[in-house]
Amino acid sequence: MAKAIVGFIGGPTPSQLRDSAMLRRRVADLEAEVLRLKVENDGLLKALREQVDHVTAGDLLEPVAGHR
Structure with missing residues (x-):
């Protein structure tokens, strides 16, 4: 209708x-x-997954510097 x-x-x-x-x-x-932004986000998610893959249970048990 708009065209008409x-x-x-x-x-x-x-x-x-x-x-x-x-x-x-x-x-x-x-x-x-x-x-x-999607490509950038996908790259960041991949880098995060790679970092998480290297975390061990021992890493999670170590106290963070300055926090006890």
Whole structure:
């Protein structure tokens, strides 16, 4: 229906076309940022898992410096 209304009133204005293009670019930028953060997060989780894999029961029983 929106397309029919826009067609009825003569189509989008140059300003609407610019705004639409700007919004599409912004969405693409945000999607790229989400992907970058996901890759970074996956790397951090992998590094954390590797550290946790090296923890032994003895490590958990050792007192932390300054805490008794």
